[in-house]
Amino acid sequence: MRAYVxxxxxxxxxxxxxxxxxxxxxxxxxxxxTGEYDVIAAVEAPDVAGIGSVIVEKIQKIDGVFKTVTxxxxxxxxxxxxxxxxxxxxxxxxxxxxxx
Numbered sequence: 001m002r003a004y005v006x007x008x009x010x011x012x013x014x015x016x017x018x019x020x021x022x023x024x025x026x027x028x029x030x031x032x033x034t035g036e037y038d039v040i041a042a043v044e045a046p047d048v049a050g051i052g053s054v055i056v057e058k059i060q061k062i063d064g065v066f067k068t069v070t071x072x073x074x075x076x077x078x079x080x081x082x083x084x085x086x087x088x089x090x091x092x093x094x095x096x097x098x099x100x
Contacts, residue, residue, distance in 0.1 A: 002028075002073040003051045005059060007039040013064030014038035020062045026054040037069070048072070 009017045014032040018039045021030035028042040041059065045051045055068060 001045055001047055001051060002075075003043045003045075003055075004071045004073065005041045005043055005055060006037040006069040006071065007041065007059065007065055008067040009038040010064045010066050017062055017064045020064075021059065024054075024058050026050070026058065 007017060018030045018032040018041075021027050021039070021041050024030075026043055026045055028044050030039060030041040032038060033040050043051055043054045043059075045054055051070070051072070055070060059065060059068060
C-alpha cells in the first residue's frame with residue numbers, strides 16, 4: 001500500500017525536513033516542493049496501520065514538521081494490468097499474462 005504525505009514545515013525548514021526523511025525505512029521518496037505544502041513523501045507499508053505508524057512514529061517526530069496530510073493511493077486495474085504498467089508501455093509485452 002502506498003500513501004503520499006503532504007507536509008507543512010516550519011519556516012525555512014523544508015529542505016532540512018526532506019533530507020531527514022530520505023533513507024528512512026518505509027519512506028520511498030521525499031522532496032521539497034513548491035505550493036501549499038513544503039514537502040511530499042511517498043510512504044509504503046503493508047496496510048493502513050503501517051502507513052499510520054510511519055507517519056506518527058517517523059514523519060511527525062522530525063524537527064520542523066508542522067502538519068501532515070495523508071493521501072492514500074488508489075491502484076486501478078484494467079485488463080489484468082495496473083494503470084502504471086499500461087502507461088509505461090508494458091501492456092503490449094505483458095498483455096497475455098494476467099496478474100490476479
